[in-house]
Amino acid sequence: MKQNVKIKxxxxxxxxxxxxxxxxxxxxxxxxxxxxITVEKGQTVFxxxxxxxxxxxxxxxxxxxxxxxxxxKGLAPANKVGVIDSDYRGEIMVALYNxxxxxxxxxxxxxxxxxxxxxxxxAEFEECNELSDTARGEGGFGSTGK
Numbered sequence: 001m002k003q004n005v006k007i008k009x010x011x012x013x014x015x016x017x018x019x020x021x022x023x024x025x026x027x028x029x030x031x032x033x034x035x036x037i038t039v040e041k042g043q044t045v046f047x048x049x050x051x052x053x054x055x056x057x058x059x060x061x062x063x064x065x066x067x068x069x070x071x072x073k074g075l076a077p078a079n080k081v082g083v084i085d086s087d088y089r090g091e092i093m094v095a096l097y098n099x100x101x102x103x104x105x106x107x108x109x110x111x112x113x114x115x116x117x118x119x120x121x122x123a124e125f126e127e128c129n130e131l132s133d134t135a136r137g138e139g140g141f142g143s144t145g146k
Contacts, residue, residue: 014050074100
């Protein structure tokens with residue numbers, strides 16, 4: 001299923017998100033930098049993408065790590081999954097955290113994360129005194145496995 005999403009370039013060197021294969025769920029986000037930046041070990045740096053997007057109402061943009069960057073260089077979003085709401089129109093920034101034991105350089109135009117656009121439901125929360133019973137009940141944190 002295809003969904004049109006408007007992209008506004010905020011920086012001259014910005015690159016529109018792109019899918020790397022026909023069935024990819026995530027579109028790559030690219031760094032839009034004036035010059036390379038260095039992320040020290042254990043440091044978080046906000047990396048601009050140079051784009052804003054008009055995510056359709058009823059959808060959310062979820063920003064995930066790129067497996068190659070995370071596994072090979074140790075850079076991944078600091079908040080694990082970034083949430084971009086459909087009413088946000090500012091520049092998309094990626095907070096990259098360096099999990100490695102050495103400094104890592106990020107270059108302008110480098111793929112730094114991926115965004116997955118997905119529909120969501122908004123709940124109408126209703127306070128009650130009882131919840132329905134299930135076989136699992138209150139078991140959590142590994143209670144279903146050994």
